[in-house]
Amino acid sequence: MKKIVNILIIILLLPNLCKAQFKKQLDSMCIMCNHITSDSDKVVALGKLADLYYAYKLNRQGDSVLHEQLLLADLSDNNNLILLTLFSDAITNISTTTRSESFDNTITFIQKGIDYAKSQNRYDYIAIGYSRMAAILSNRGQLDKALANAQLAISYMPNIKSDSIKAILYIELGNTYQDKGEAVSACTNYNNAFDIALKIKSIPLQSEIYHCFSEMYRDLDNDDLAKEELKKSLELNKQYNYSDGLIRDYYDMGRLTDEKFYIDKAIKLSELRHINRYILDAKRLMLIYYMVVEKNAGDKALNYLETEPDVKESYFNVDTASYYEVKGNIFYFANNPDSALFYFKLAEYDIVKNFDEKPSRNIFVEEALTYKLLKNIPQAIAYYVKAMAIDKKMNDAGNIALASSELSKLYELQGDYQQAFIYSKQAIQYNDSLRNLSKAGEIALLSVERENKKHDEIQREETLRLHNRRDIQYMAITISIAIIFLVLLVMGMFPVSKLTIKMMGYFFFISLFEFIVMIIDNSFLAKSVHNEPFKLWLIKIGLIALLVPLQHFLEHNLIKFLESKKLLEARTNFSLKKWWASIRKPTPAQEVAIEEDTAVL
Template sequence: MRMKRAFLLFCTLGVSYLLTAQTPLPDSLKTQLEKAVTDANRSQILGDLSLYYMGIDNSLADKYGNQMLEVGELSRNRELMIRAYLSNARRFYEFFGSQEALSKAVVFSNKALELARSSNLDDLTALAHTFVARGYRTSGETDKALSANNIAVSIASAGKNDSVKVIAYISLGNTYQARNEKLLAFRHYLTALDIAEVDKRYALLNNAYSSMSDFYTSLGNYEKAKDFAFKKERLERANNKLYDLLNTYNSIGQLYGLDKQLSLSESFFEKSIALADTVKFDVFKLNTYIYLVNLYLSNGQFEKALAFFKDHKEVGDFIMKAGMDFILYQGYGSMYTYVNKLDSAGYYFRLAEPGFETRASKVSRYLFYGAYAYYFRKKGEIDNAILYWQKAKQLGEDVGSLVYLEGATGNLDSLYQMKGDYKNAYLYSSLNYKFKDSLQKLSKEKDLLSLEIDNENRRKEREAKQQEVELERRHNIQYMGMVVAIAAIFILLVMAGIFRVSTNTIKVLGFFAFIFLFEFIILLADNQIHHWTHGEPWKVMLIKIILIALLLPLHHWLEEKVIHYLTSQKLLQGRGKNLVDRLRGRKKVDLPAENI
């Protein structure tokens, strides 16, 4: 059996500055910190600084994180204290790849949950549960994650805070994703999207679009994933969120890379780099450089990937400074393996191994073991390759990943065949077919899921159209009622001119009749104005000023003329003083002369 390549992409850095808001760069944040007068403002800025410096200068990130905790503690404000714990948890979660960082994130999450519960702060309790769930999910404990998520959704649903609801539903969707229960994941992402679209706040929509894009990426439906990614891009542009746009450009670049549209992929990475230069956020470019390296590696352009990485030494400097030297060594080891410089590859893998054994997360260790095993296979050291794939298999079992287990057993099958150990080769071949069969079933389920999702989307579209039709019907009834009412008022106005009605009464009826008529005209024009202007306030106002400038004189002129005509004595004389007198007059003419 052919040896399966342990093709490993170089790990992304994960610059942990999570750009969910138009957050200023550090100099601006420090200036704001000096001017901050409230504990809440000071705490928020310290949280932004600690998040920014995570990975850039961890000691400085810890300093600002500790200062934020101190502000919360001294204020005795429970909300500030809880948010300080959650902010610290967040920065460690974002600094992925390190087991130590994950452990610290879990500790802070649990502290926040404990304090939120004891303080009876429901919204923050729900939020803290989502952080605890993230820790369980990252560790592969999806049952515990699901329990925490369900509690979060239950609490959030009983409240009125849409932000917490969206976060809770997205987190629950992420856990169902980790459990390969994709239909349930989709339904919860969709619930979050529905809430965000009704609320219309930027942050909620941005998070909902991200989760939907990631979900469709996991299905391999890159077109749908791109649809939501481009929705994000338009939203960020409309709200001038340039820092968020950096992440979105990278996401779109990755999607085009997965879809094998390499030139478009590169173009979006280049857009990200250019925008980072524009907003003077140089450190963010490091992530984009890594995405480009991954793009070249995934398309077999190994020499180009290595040359690009060497040309951008600032990436390696950043990783070393962040204390993630073992990831840098692994990257070099992998790339030198791909270009067949095995002596150099072995040197870097040996440097990387102690760090992965003591500091890396389980997922990171799996990838390292696979890469190292591939190096040994290319070198002809089959026993060592088997050893590291055995380690990888164990980690696959620990995290419950069928993909990892299928990859490990497939390579072990091939390695034992190369060694001539057909008994073990058969054993791992059987296991490999078992895991492969499970993955194929999941793939079929994924196809069925795609149909169910399409049906769900079509059902939602039908419901939306039905609601639009019902709304239009109600509006048409209301418009018809208005037309009837206006017609009735004008009939009364005309009748007032025929019967004996005081001039003041005619003037009052005329005033209201023309008010209703011209307001109705403006009402009909209003929807069209918003359609033409896309709701831009200055355009709406300008058109309405012009419209009113035309209609108001016409209104007064018509009202004056009509009322003058209806109250004119000539009208009364020409048509008879009133309808009754005219009828009486006609009867008198018809009587015979002898009856007079």
């Protein structure tokens, strides 16, 4: 009895604990905002506060803070502050499963940013605005509008100087094509973005694009290639110690493989980095793991939901219906349909009233499945019909085929064979369409592989061209230094002023040792420390400490030798005639025969 009472007390206190944890962070940020006097600093602080609200799914509060932030920026009459507010990252953190009202507010805010950027002729911000609009519309299922906005963003690219913004625009256009099922077009844009990311050596962008490729392969039903892309991102982020990228790697690996190991890694690293959004996303994924993947883990999933206050509160913050829905799913997968239906019914009204069509369709399917478990065939049919009406409106062939197949089986169980035949025929038609799409998917996968091979070949040729160009320049520098040295020696053979010799010697040794440092740096030093400034600074201090004394020693002795006039004396005493005579063989003397009768005087 005492144990039960203790458990009840803990459950009752958990929501307050979560609120206390959130309130602690909120109070800290509010105190910071109140103590800031600078408008620019206060605008930045309000942006962080809005980001905190969005992380905890408190979208209304986040919208309110953004409005206050914009008012402050307007009063400052500072264009840069206004742009900073309208294009802050906080607005991109809005949940994809949110109320229609929040989506509408976000779209209005983004449009306000686009209009202001147009008034200032800031083409880079205009493009970012259209790109963000495309992402929001895509999340709402409005794919044609999303594509139009993504293409509009690309049209501003000739007026944009920032390479990172260009890469972001290509990524979003690729994502929109991917959502529409056009994998080849998506792949082309991802490759364009990756080229830019490599050029500017942006690790976050490269990692992001690997994740985009992974999602593309996953949609093409090739989990092996999807996993390979995530492994590339994981290796890259480990190499450069990019923590935010590692969290996403572990999170998506957990989604793809259903392995708890990766989800645990994502939670631990996000907690270590104190990134609220990643903590919540990873913990929500763990809840899904207990709910769906792990066998007979219904009690564990329910316990996890109730004992992880930030997870529980995040569902409440979206809407009470969101919490009821997730609880209903826990009971459904735990094979407890009565409790599942109870919570689904609590959630249904608010979801249909306050959310977009996609969440409404999902709750209808969940209720239909639950009624089927309860053997309530008429109600199961009714909710599948509601779900399929939304599927047809959204032109979702896959879900129409599934709903038609289920309706055919349900009507057959009810004894209505005419309706069973009608829906069976409809299911076959849509499945045939899906098979054609599957063939198209296979063709798309081959096209994607061909596109990637073509891109890799172009990259290989470009890399080879750069290496050849680099080697030619190395050779030219080597020859130049050798020529300078020979000129220096020749100058020593003639009566030249000491100042000229010193200047030439100084220039020669500076060129030589800078060339040596450049070779060491480019060959292995920068790669070995991953271009980390502090490590490079320390190593170069040590390298220079060794090379400078050597440079001074050699320079001093060479100049001293040249100033000694030994080369001049050697040249003066040197005669080509004498040298030639010394190496030329003497002509042998011919003996003249003396006759016997010749008298010798």
